[in-house]
Amino acid sequence: MKHIYHRIFDQFHILDSDGASREDDFAGAARWLESPGCLFQPNNFMLDRMIRGEGVVKAGLFVTIVLKGSGQGGPRREMTRFRYSENSIVVMALRKPLFWIGETSGGGRLFAAGLAFPKASIERLGLQREFLELFSSTETDEFVVALKAPPRILAMATEMLSPTLDGRAEELLLSAHAMEILARVISIAGKRASIEMASDHKQRRLRAIRDAIDADLRRPWKVSQLARDAGISRRSFNTHFRRAFGVSASDYLRTRRLESARDAIIEQGISINEAAYLAGYGNPANFATAFRKHFGYAPSRCRQSTN
Incomplete structure (x- = not known):
């Protein structure tokens, strides 16, 4: 059976600081949302040690909303590495597959919602133009930005991580929040790309x-x-x-x-x-x-x- 992470990675590894595999721990919580067509990764862990992930990420838009925790990551190229902390949002857009690495600090709680939208989903939703405009301020095939998360996005991420509904109702709620987060994030990221081009x-x-x-x-x-x-x-x-x-x-x-x-x-x-x-x-x-x-x-x- 194909691993759920194969929807967004061509290859991947998730290890702790002792070199032990933690892929199943994280993948066990991940789920695919058919609408809008994205991988939802709920992270609600007490981390006793640092976690390091790496892999070749497929083209698409990746959003991480961090309520608790800190770390760093991004494409291997140092120029586009990002660092994140509490109440932040990280957006990474890739026009082509790219090798990615990331580290999550140990010794605390990781409470974060991750959403990964493959390029095919972006195109199917009619957001291809907005997606490609993110790269207008750079000559590379990646766009990465870390920002303070707006209250509305924090609220949606909190509800996605601690849903109060069950069954199909929960699925609809998660999908609705994922769709709204995508719409808001691609707008925020687009404005940031314009600002970066001007400055x-x-x-x-x-x-x-x-x-x-x-x-x-x-x-x-x-x-x-x-x-x-x-x-x-x-x-x-x-x-x-x-x-x-x-x-x-x-x-x-x-x-x-x-x-x-x-x-x-x-x-x-x-x-x-x-x-x-x-x-x-x-x-x-x-x-x-x-x-x-x-x-x-x-x-x-x-x-x-x-x-």
């Missing part, structure tokens, strides 16, 4: 700032200096950075430092104290606390995996 110069400067951070994570970056380098006032810099990448500049820097430290522990076998220094922490205990809060497990587990 492409500012986007390039913000991407240059992000790339500079990635290139020198040990540097004691200051938001005021980043704002000056971007040619944006300090007051509005974080707002623009969050709109572009889903998180503030300070949160982005902290996350990237922790990720770099984790990779160095695993791949280079450095000590926890060295990793703390790499991540900009003078106190290894503070580093361990921040690491555990972000990834859902202690940095010592990374050391164990290298032995």
